[in-house]
Amino acid sequence: MQTMANQLGGEVESSDHREFGYAQVRARGHSLLLKEIEDHTTTEGWGLLDVWMSHGDRVKTLPPGFKVIASTDSAPIAGMADEDRHYYGLQFHPEVTHTRQGMRILNRFLQDICACDASWTTENIIEDSIARVREHVGAEKVLLGLSGGVDSSVVAALLHRAIGDQLTCVFVDNGLLRLDEDRFMNALAGEDDPEKKRVIIGNTFIHVFDEEATKLQDVNWLAQGTIYPDVIESAGSKTGKAHVIKSHHNVGGLPDDMNLQLVEPLRELFKDEVRRLGVELGLPSEMIYRHPFPGPGLGVRILGEVKKEYAEILRRADAIFMEELHKADYYDKVSQAFAVFLPVKSVGVTGDARNYNYLIALRAVETIDFMTAHWAHLPYDLLDTLSRRIINEIADVSRVVYDISGKPPATIEWE
Incomplete structure (x- = not known):
């Protein structure tokens, strides 16, 4: 909306009242886009929408021919429309699941205003992906880094059906999964910048793949489970035209001198779409619905420099977290859960003695598309059990905290 306003003669300014996360928008019913779409109604009869915001700027002046179609207290122009030209702009995000009427708004625009057909089905995606892979790859060989997560598993099933x-x-053991492997640890030694850690891990992955491709002979393609949120969050790392939220090891973390060409059949899909593909391809549900694990592994769940000592502490804390979630029947109720190692120490008491040990942060979120997320409201007794077990069973931990940040303003992973 801000780009549209700026280019068509309006004015955009920085706002003193930034909005990140949930907001309630007054929807003005005189717009075709929002007509009869609302979550609540005020006593005055105004329609209200529960939406997801993420902005620090706002439209100050409308372009010629536009009218206001939505507003909040801090953003008087939260939506605008030129009905004659069918130009619409929204300050909030209709594409994310936390905007409750977002799908209706998008359907209104695409089907009623633009007269588009809704033809993108799971079956069509599989057919189109297979055709594109066969066209690009031909008779050449493909190497896939298979982690066992949902994205790479769906890519494996899709590519096997295609070629x-x-x-x-x-499978590459990066030393940040279950067993140590010195190559990745040595590459990360002394590095505490999260962006550089992701790039180092991405580079090392590719060098391993290049070596394996040489052993196998005649391998020209590297397949990856890149999905659309990876592309969005890494956007600026390649184009330089957008802010990098964080480089994903399979997007912004790839070296320029890699010898393999990329094939990424899931690149335009969100996580929920990937899971539907997995169901259609016949993958087991425990594989499709397991919690995501980052490509760089524990490297981005250890803040600062990565050390074997830190990784071992984190593995044990994370295992306790997963075990208790399963016991309490909460593993499938949250979309993603994990522990984070904080390389700072806090005073504690063990028996009659003072100790000075590390912190573990626990994070659990609820989301569908992983573009936005709510923190999960785990029961207090479960959090109490987790804290007591982690502190009692891991001597190097003196304190456990629970992350109650949404996305936005936070990202799901800490780095």
């Missing part, structure tokens, strides 16, 4: 034995899957 069969031309596909070779490789």
Whole structure:
């Protein structure tokens, strides 16, 4: 909306009242886009929408021909429309699941205003993806880094259906999963910047894949489970035209000198769409609905420099977290949960003795598309059990905290 206003003769300014996360918008019913779309109604009869905001600027002056169609207290112009030209702009995000009427707004624009057909189905996505892979790859061989997560598993099933034995899957133990591996640890030694850590891990992954491709011979393609949120959050790392939220190891973390060409059949899909693809491809539900694990592994769940000592502490804390979530029947009720290692120490008391040990942060979120998220309201007795077990069973931990930040303003992962 801000770009539209700026280019068509309006004015955009920085706002003293930034909005990140949930907001309530007054929807003005005289707009075709928002007509009869509302979550609540005020006593005065105004329609209200529960939406998700993420902005620090706002439109100050409308372009010629536009009218206000939505507003909040801090953003008097939260939506604008030129009905004659069918130009619409919204300050909030209709595309995210936390905007409750977002799908209706998008359907109104696409089907009623633009007269588009809703033809993008799971079956069509699979057929189109198989056709594109066969067209690009031809008879050449493909190497896939298979982590066991939902994204890479769906890519494996899709590529196997498309090219069969031309596909070779490789699992890379980066030392930040279950077993230590010195190559990645040595590369990360002394580095505490989260962006640089992601790039180092991405570079090391690619060098491993290049070596494996040489051993296998005639491998020209590297397949990845890149999904659309990865592309969005890494946007500025390649174009320089957007802010980098964080480089994903399979997008902004790839070296320029890699020898393999990329094939990324999930690049335009969100996590919920990838899971629907997995169901259609016949993957087991425990694989499709397992919690996401970042490509860089524990490297982005250890704040600052990565050390083997820190990774071992974090593995044990995370295992306790997962075990208790399963016991309490909460694992499938949250979308993602994990522990984070904080390399700072806090005073504690063990018996009659003072101790001075590390902090563990626990994070659990609820989301569908992973573009936005609410923190999960875990029961107090579950949090109490988690805290007591982690502190009692891991001698190097003196304090446990629970992260209650939404996305936005925070990201789901800490780094």
